Amino acid sequence: MNTFWLKVAGVIIILIAGIIVVRRFLPSDITLELKPEKTFQDVAGEDRKKFLTKPETIETSEQNQQTTENRSPAETGQSTESSEKKVREVTLYFTELSEIDKIEAEELLNVAVPARSMTRLPMGPIGLTLMVQNCRRIIEKWPDSWYAYRAKQMLADIPQRYQKSKNITEEELDTSRYFNKRPGTKPFKVKISD
Numbered sequence: 001m002n003t004f005w006l007k008v009a010g011v012i013i014i015l016i017a018g019i020i021v022v023r024r025f026l027p028s029d030i031t032l033e034l035k036p037e038k039t040f041q042d043v044a045g046e047d048r049k050k051f052l053t054k055p056e057t058i059e060t061s062e063q064n065q066q067t068t069e070n071r072s073p074a075e076t077g078q079s080t081e082s083s084e085k086k087v088r089e090v091t092l093y094f095t096e097l098s099e100i101d102k103i104e105a106e107e108l109l110n111v112a113v114p115a116r117s118m119t120r121l122p123m124g125p126i127g128l129t130l131m132v133q134n135c136r137r138i139i140e141k142w143p144d145s146w147y148a149y150r151a152k153q154m155l156a157d158i159p160q161r162y163q164k165s166k167n168i169t170e171e172e173l174d175t176s177r178y179f180n181k182r183p184g185t186k187p188f189k190v191k192i193s194d
Contacts, residue, residue: 051154
């Protein structure tokens with residue numbers, strides 16, 4: 001029994017000596033740069049900032065409106081560099097909702113965004129299902145609204161394997177319609193990160 005503990009102590013001493021020897025022969029200028037891991041609060045804050053930031057209304061004259069209609073989406077965006085991502089300001093066209101519809105759409109979006117954040121937790125499938133259901137309701141009820149645009153962005157942001165499992169269609173992911181003026185829509189400035 002006493003020899004067992006002597007063997008354990010000997011193995012520990014050999015391991016410590018091995019670590020010391022290895023560290024001595026490694027170059028001293030090697031440093032490990034570890035990025036701090038994001039917490040759930042950080043991720044949830046980023047989701048709120050990305051998907052709940054409202055667009056700015058553009059007050060346009062007839063001449064300004066005609067020039068923005070003739071531009072491609074890439075030409076209407078102004079690129080600005082951020083620390084990691086490029087952010088473009090783009091003119092998109094949405095219908096304005098009535099006050100009651102706006103409140104209902106905000107409620108659905110305010111459920112979908114935290115549900116999106118929940119997908120990163122162990123109970124992720126529940127959050128994903130809740131997010132997809134609320135996004136689909138928004139797209140179905142107000143397809144030309146800013147809320148539908150954000151819902152489509154959230155659905156597009158889901159990993160491919162989950163898009164297939166939730167039967168998300170190309171139509172639900174397509175945001176190209178918002179770049180063109182349609183009857184009943186107004187121009188808005190929206191920041192898009194690449």
